[in-house]
Amino acid sequence: MIAVIGLVLGVLAGLVVQPVLPSLMEPYLPIAVVAALDAVFGGLRAMLDGIFNDKVFVVSFLSNVVVAALIVFLGDKLGVGSQLSTGVVVVLGIRIFSNAAAIRRHVFRA
Amino acid sequence: MWPPRFSRAQVIVAVLLFVLGLGLAIQVRSTSEGGPLRGARQEDLVRILDELDDRTARLQDEKQRLEGQRRELENSSDQAEEARRQTKQKERELGVLAGTVGAEGPGIRITIQDPSRAVDADMLLDAIQELRAAGAEAIEINDVRIVASTYLEGSRKVRIDGHPVSAPYRFSVIGEAKDLEPALNIPGGVVQTLEREQATVRVTPSEKITVDALRSAKQPDYAQSSE
Numbered sequence: 001m002i003a004v005i006g007l008v009l010g011v012l013a014g015l016v017v018q019p020v021l022p023s024l025m026e027p028y029l030p031i032a033v034v035a036a037l038d039a040v041f042g043g044l045r046a047m048l049d050g051i052f053n054d055k056v057f058v059v060s061f062l063s064n065v066v067v068a069a070l071i072v073f074l075g076d077k078l079g080v081g082s083q084l085s086t087g088v089v090v091v092l093g094i095r096i097f098s099n100a101a102a103i104r105r106h107v108f109r110a
Numbered sequence: 111m112w113p114p115r116f117s118r119a120q121v122i123v124a125v126l127l128f129v130l131g132l133g134l135a136i137q138v139r140s141t142s143e144g145g146p147l148r149g150a151r152q153e154d155l156v157r158i159l160d161e162l163d164d165r166t167a168r169l170q171d172e173k174q175r176l177e178g179q180r181r182e183l184e185n186s187s188d189q190a191e192e193a194r195r196q197t198k199q200k201e202r203e204l205g206v207l208a209g210t211v212g213a214e215g216p217g218i219r220i221t222i223q224d225p226s227r228a229v230d231a232d233m234l235l236d237a238i239q240e241l242r243a244a245g246a247e248a249i250e251i252n253d254v255r256i257v258a259s260t261y262l263e264g265s266r267k268v269r270i271d272g273h274p275v276s277a278p279y280r281f282s283v284i285g286e287a288k289d290l291e292p293a294l295n296i297p298g299g300v301v302q303t304l305e306r307e308q309a310t311v312r313v314t315p316s317e318k319i320t321v322d323a324l325r326s327a328k329q330p331d332y333a334q335s336s337e
Binding site for chain 2: 005007036055058
């Protein structure tokens with residue numbers, strides 16, 4: 001419950017304060033957000049499976065974000081930034097879908 | 111799940127989700143608010159910049175071309191203006207010669223009194239010829255302009271171009287006074303010939319002679335310019 005409150009607070013803070021991101025970080029933010037979403041869906045599924053571990057969640061969240069940003073950074077340096085970030089988004093999207101399917105099975109038993 | 115348990119794990123998860131929400135909000139806002147270039151990748155930006163450079167170069171070329179054209183047009187209009195000015199000047203000069211415009215300048219006045227009515231057209235013509243030879247530029251006798259086609263006739267009743275003129279004959283002559291006066295006064299010249307006929311001639315130089323008798327320009331019927 002407190003996690004949901006944290007999410008809502010974050011969105012509100014972003015909308016109200018309107019922080020300006022340093023332009024150096026700008027290209028990594030969308031990928032990092034998608035990676036974090038993947039971690040969150042994974043955590044949700046684990047919670048429903050009853051195997052949720054806060055340590056695993058924290059590590060997977062952070063590593064997802066860092067790896068995603070790293071891949072985009074590397075892609076930019078290699079000149080294939082747009083293709084690589086597309087690839088990352090596709091992979092993370094597939095994972096989010098499969099996690100969402102598992103969550104659905106738990107919630108609706110179908 | 112309610113009331114929330116403030117365990118360490120819960121708080122950490124909440125903090126991470128807070129960060130996620132923050133990132134989501136920032137990204138959504140910058141995507142929806144920023145210009146179309148905000149989310150563009152580096153190579154796209156380079157391409158767009160190249161296109162803009164190309165466009166700038168093209169427009170620069172265009173500008174140069176148009177400026178050249180403008181310069182050309184200005185030059186040609188200057189030339190046309192100059193030609194018009196010269197034509198105007200020429201017209202005025204020719205107008206003085208043809209008697210279609212008034213003229214003024216330094217010159218002399220000649221008054222010929224003729225009590226015995228002995229002066230005839232030949233003598234006036236002699237006087238005109240002498241004046242022309244001395245460089246007279248515009249001549250008027252009793253309000254009749256003397257031009258290239260002027261003719262004099264009659265022995266006792268003089269007519270100039272068909273206009274009867276009678277004594278006293280008043281000449282207004284524009285030209286160099288110190289050339290015109292001696293030309294009339296040379297021995298055996300105009301003045302002496304007239305005085306032999308009992309006419310009195312008075313010549314007065316003047317700084318400002320006005321010749322304002324006009325003739326209408328006549329379109330030649332037969333003579334065409336051969337140029």
